[in-house]
Amino acid sequence: MTSYRELQVNGDRLNNTLQTTCSSWGALAGSATGMRRLALSQEDKEVRDWLVELCTALGCDMKVDQMGNIFATRPGTSKDKKPIGMGSHLDTQPAGGRYDGILGVLGGLEVLQTLHENDIQTHCPISLIDWTNEEGARFPGAMMCSGVWSTKSTTGLEACYAVKDTDGVSMQEALEAIGYLGDTPCDYRENGLESYFELHIEQGPKLEAAGNKVGVVTAVQAMKWYAVRVSGVEGHSGTTPMESRSDALVTASKLIAAVSDTARYTGLGVATVGVISNDTQSQATIPSGVSFIIDVRCSTDTMVADLSSAIFKKFDEIVQQENNSTSYHVIRNWGLPESTFHADCIEAVRSAAVNEVGESKIMDMKSGAGHDAAWASKVVKASMIFVPSKDGISHNPAEYTSPADCYLGAQVLLQAVLRYDEVVSRRT
Amino acid sequence: MTSYRELQVNGDRLNNTLQTTCSSWGALAGSATGMRRLALSQEDKEVRDWLVELCTALGCDMKVDQMGNIFATRPGTSKDKKPIGMGSHLDTQPAGGRYDGILGVLGGLEVLQTLHENDIQTHCPISLIDWTNEEGARFPGAMMCSGVWSTKSTTGLEACYAVKDTDGVSMQEALEAIGYLGDTPCDYRENGLESYFELHIEQGPKLEAAGNKVGVVTAVQAMKWYAVRVSGVEGHSGTTPMESRSDALVTASKLIAAVSDTARYTGLGVATVGVISNDTQSQATIPSGVSFIIDVRCSTDTMVADLSSAIFKKFDEIVQQENNSTSYHVIRNWGLPESTFHADCIEAVRSAAVNEVGESKIMDMKSGAGHDAAWASKVVKASMIFVPSKDGISHNPAEYTSPADCYLGAQVLLQAVLRYDEVVSRRT
Structure with missing residues (x-):
């Protein structure tokens, strides 16, 4: 043998x-x-x-x-x-x-x-x-x-x-x-x-x-994912004044930019939005709903929790600043300790x-x-x-x-x- | 009769x-x-x-x-x-x-x-x-x-x-x-x-x-549409450090936010991104390509040209600031005088x-x-x-x-x- x-x-x-x-x-x-x-x-x-x-x-x-x-x-x-x-x-x-x-x-x-x-x-x-x-x-x-x-x-x-x-x-x-x-x-x-x-x-x-x-x-x-939904109100892109809009994609864009900026700023780990989907399929329509998934990864569970908190704190600030009646919700989260x-x-x-x-x-x-x-x-x-x-x-x-x-x-x-x-x- | x-x-x-x-x-x-x-x-x-x-x-x-x-x-x-x-x-x-x-x-x-x-x-x-x-x-x-x-x-x-x-x-x-x-x-x-x-x-x-x-x-x-393509490099969301990324969706998000902000700031007319599509379909992948359409509308052709210029000037600034090897191109434009x-x-x-x-x-x-x-x-x-x-x-x-x-x-x-x-x- x-x-x-x-x-x-x-x-x-x-x-x-x-x-x-x-x-x-x-x-x-x-x-x-x-x-x-x-x-x-x-x-x-x-x-x-x-x-x-x-x-x-x-x-x-x-x-x-x-x-x-x-x-x-x-x-x-x-x-x-x-x-x-x-x-x-x-x-x-x-x-x-x-x-x-x-x-x-x-x-x-x-x-x-x-x-x-x-x-x-x-x-x-x-x-x-x-x-x-x-x-x-x-x-x-x-x-x-x-x-x-x-x-x-x-x-x-x-x-x-x-x-x-x-x-x-x-x-x-x-x-x-x-x-x-x-x-x-x-x-x-x-x-x-x-x-x-x-x-x-x-x-x-x-x-x-x-x-x-x-x-x-x-x-x-450690890693964690968050499925996020941003809601706004549909409208005509030619007839709705900028100040009357509740544009879900504008808000979602600011949130997605914040995911990356917050990971860079805190240095706690990496955070990515890999998938996004927009309900609207028309170039002439103000988007009413956008979904995306955040992927957060750090060395430890605590660092994932800290980075996630920093991201959602920034989200709350952005939605308040935008003041356009859009809102966001985490509709599901899952992860790997x-x-x-x-x-x-x-x-x-x-x-x-x-x-x-x-x-x-x-x-x-x-x-x-x-x-x-x-x-x-x-x-x-x-x-x-x-x-x-x-x-x-x-x-x-x-x-x-x-x-x-x-x-x-x-x-x-x-x-x-x-x-x-x-x-x-x-x-x- | x-x-x-x-x-x-x-x-x-x-x-x-x-x-x-x-x-x-x-x-x-x-x-x-x-x-x-x-x-x-x-x-x-x-x-x-x-x-x-x-x-x-x-x-x-x-x-x-x-x-x-x-x-x-x-x-x-x-x-x-x-x-x-x-x-x-x-x-x-x-x-x-x-x-x-x-x-x-x-x-x-x-x-x-x-x-x-x-x-x-x-x-x-x-x-x-x-x-x-x-x-x-x-x-x-x-x-x-x-x-x-x-x-x-x-x-x-x-x-x-x-x-x-x-x-x-x-x-x-x-x-x-x-x-x-x-x-x-x-x-x-x-x-x-x-x-x-x-x-x-x-x-x-x-x-x-x-x-x-x-x-x-x-x-x-007057109205004008621009089909924009943002290019980056695909990568793994868990193994690619933030500073090594060329994330097309992060750049696209900042550009889309700028479309709305520029229309509001200049007061020249309205500008909207109604459709967005992301090449990546995986939550664990850094997006390599994003396409979107900008819809610009103003009272006159000159105002459309001015608002468009202001938007693209801002785009150039953002891409330079990001400094992450992403780029954008207007791949088609069309409009109605x-x-x-x-x-x-x-x-x-x-x-x-x-x-x-x-x-x-x-x-x-x-x-x-x-x-x-x-x-x-x-x-x-x-x-x-x-x-x-x-x-x-x-x-x-x-x-x-x-x-x-x-x-x-x-x-x-x-x-x-x-x-x-x-x-x-x-x-x-």
Whole structure:
């Protein structure tokens, strides 16, 4: 039997799988490498079907839970241990790239294939997980289904089922439509893990800037979203004097500018308005209603609360100053509390990474982006592996991580999982 | 034969026609009186078909021109005179009311019916005109097809054919699809009028506030639209520091606020951003591109130019201050120069209105909204008749003009046309 330490994932196969599945299911029209694989779309269904078929052929036990999360579990020698999880998501942004999420799932698949072809018997079962709707791009609410599984999200199963896309299709209807409304409970207490490892691209410029190859992720910053609605009164743009207007878009514009200015001014973190929608569709009409979502992220929950307060204090001042009968309301808020990863998992990732590239090419990092691992870490030991993103670009068709870095990430994932399994095995 | 002066339109029939056709074709879902009858939609086709059938039955000669403008002409006794035109438009805003445009066409139809059933022989032929895409809500470019007919618009026939709706359907395709791509030249030199009268709701509060019943419209204010594109760079909202961002929506928000602030500050006129669209559809992505349209209206062309200059000067300052590598470009501009109506037509409207309600209940007005009559007035003698809008509300489902005021408007239209015809007849 091959020694665990000598095992290597197949980088060519991983790159080939990644490029061909991206070309086949969800390639963004008019772009060589862009992706548009929205959660629970036809493209998402097809890549899921492919994954299920392949994992079944590898001898995995397949489960689909109530939120469509897929668990492909390769048995271990222990009969009573929960699986060590590896995973990420196969859905993408509306105009995203080939690596965000996808590398984590296909890297995990490559680990399963390597274990299979080398006939490795692990102590714990090993699960590959595809989490549903991580991006929250089609159904608002990022990391939605790992959030339900952890039971720590304030948005539970029924509330998530009811969330609708812009065409009015609910999450539950979409799950049914593509055949991924499973019956395994979406709850870590009933479908649990021993630990969870997630390989992901950095989505920022730090590894590249430092000339490093692997990020050992120790935490994920806190984040919160606010869906805001600004209300005014419709009117004719030619006949309504400036002083008689209640223009929702003018007020919304001042609020959106304040979101950015307040984040810059306080230095507490980052704040962004990524989506805006205006009820009015006519150039000759004064807008009566505008909706937008604020995304606030800071190192700690307290800093998120402080930055949010500063933003809404400024909102109140602006609405008062405008004095044009417009008003704003936060109609929904949701978020991800700060996450600190577990020393056992961090250590498994660090020692695997040091072994591959040496101490000088790795660095500890805090994630600026949210990940399914953040929710998982609320209920099981977890950590993450980051590999470099070219120019720090992500959520963009130009997103790129070299085949060598993808190989390295999957290799560190394999070795971290095996090291962790060894520790559990010794503990027994 | 009934004397011209005694002729009366049938107010009950007019109100019945207006309410039933609005209920049948284009009623806005979820609203008792709202309308959504977009230009060249199925609803627009159906109301056009109804109009053509009815006018044909009244003995009118029917023409559809190259932009789908419908001319229904009742012959006069003179063989060489061009028709006196009456008309407006049957398309509406996406969430408009039952009176804007519709009253002008159905009021003109009521005039034709009154002439027909009283067997009146006019000297000039009388044409009822339904102008295509006045609102510019589906195909951007308000008063588009009267603009082509006048040949004074900078947007000509071929350019208008190429304009697309948000689904990518071109104006030419839409005209073909509903069977209204006619072969009559859309050119006043080949399909001309002797003069043009347009009945319309005021769309503002002045008549009601003054307790008056009829506005004698002497001019239409100048207006100009600018399609603006703001460009930035997409990025991840969690991993991109505030100081490294090139956020197109932040810049666009500051520009939109400046449009309103500059109009208020200069006092030159009104300026509005009615539509905005953001390329990004993800709450976790820094927006890379935003488009919006600025609507500027003032009493004179010079004031429009001055207000526009002040707005764009402010834009340049903002982009420089932001210093975040975002930029803006005006990708298209179009407009309607100031229009002064003709004394002969104004006089016909005034004397008809005085005869109906007396000197004390009429007032001279300048229109704040654009109308097909503004383009028509560039090439033929023209004027307009305004009737009160309840609370000044328009471009809104709550738009309302009482049946009595609708009757009055159509009655003044009938008498103005007959008076004008009498003048032409005497001149011969």
